[in-house]
């Protein structure tokens with residue numbers, strides 16, 4: 715019997731057991747599957763903040779707090795939007811690209827399609 719070899723195997727076995735044991739302890743617990751949902755929540759919050767900042771920059775001068783300084787009949791509040799058949803983000807983007815009368819036009823070089831959508835989603839949720 716080659717006893718130094720046996721001792722070496724025992725040491726190796728011990729090392730493997732310890733390593734495996736540690737691995738099991740650090741394995742993710744049952745909370746892990748919830749992570750993607752939590753991330754979606756953070757994304758939604760960031761989108762709202764981005765929308766608020768863009769809205770402040772481009773729209774607030776005429777639509778403070780979702781109002782309308784020159785045409786109080788056409789605010790950005792849900793009831794006003796609905797009565798003018800504006801219910802989707804696409805409807806708001808269309809108005810930015812092709813405004814009705816006194817509102818200035820925002821083309822793609824001023825507000826990108828992505829930012830336009832962010833603003834539109836913000837308007838629908840915020841007011």
Ligand code: HEC
Pocket residue numbers: 769772773774775776777782784785787788789790791794795798800806809810813814815816817818820833834837
């Ligand atoms: C220069 C002032 C001005 C700016 C800036 C402006 N708007 Fe307007 N907006 C108006 C006016 C005035 C109206 C009322 C309709 C009209 O006369 O064209 C209006 C109407 C709207 C409507 C229709 C509201 C309804 O109830 O029918 C939406 C939606 C809208 N604006 C979105 C925006 C968004 C989004 C921005 C920023 C990207 C913006 N507006 C920037 C002046 C402005």
